[in-house]
């Protein structure tokens with residue numbers, strides 16, 4: 054499904070983000086930018102060693118922030134490595150940090166001329182964020198960005214599992230009404 058926001062579009066699809074032909078895909082990274090499991094592992098495997106070679110030079114990334122590298126062998130030109138919060142109880146700044154991840158990723162994309170951007174569900178795997186809340190924060194933050202900027206044309210949420218897909222679809226539906 055998709056909705057128009059400002060001059061841009063938000064889409065929600067099910068799939069493997071490493072297969073996306075967009076200007077930039079976003080990685081759910083850790084603050085060391087050391088690689089890991091989940092979508093991070095999949096991106097480094099599919100994109101090859103050039104991505105890690107650049108990550109090593111970046112000196113890590115704060116939680117809530119995002120940094121860009123080549124896409125290596127991926128169809129996407131860039132990978133934007135965003136560091137989501139590890140969910141504890143929701144009272145340790147998690148909502149603000151998760152929102153910041155999405156906003157900073159779009160700022161970094163815009164600075165590099167990337168107009169189509171695909172996101173996974175940041176923090177919704179091993180970092181344990183409650184999925185409906187994470188989906189609402191993701192859709193709200195991206196909508197707010199697209200309303201205020203013309204630098205991005207398409208934001209596509211590429212979700213792996215059914216439960217996460219449904220939560221993002223629900224958030225997108227309620228933001229359209």
Ligand code: AR6
Nearest residue numbers: 069070081083089090091092093095176177178179180213
């Ligand atoms: N395409 C799209 N989504 C995917 C893919 C894929 N190929 N593979 C998994 N997902 P996670 P986090 C989904 O755990 O919670 C790493 O080790 C997955 O189903 O990858 O932010 C990092 O190095 C889930 O919905 O990221 C960090 O240490 C979502 O991606 C830590 O995990 C995010 O799950 C980050 O944890």
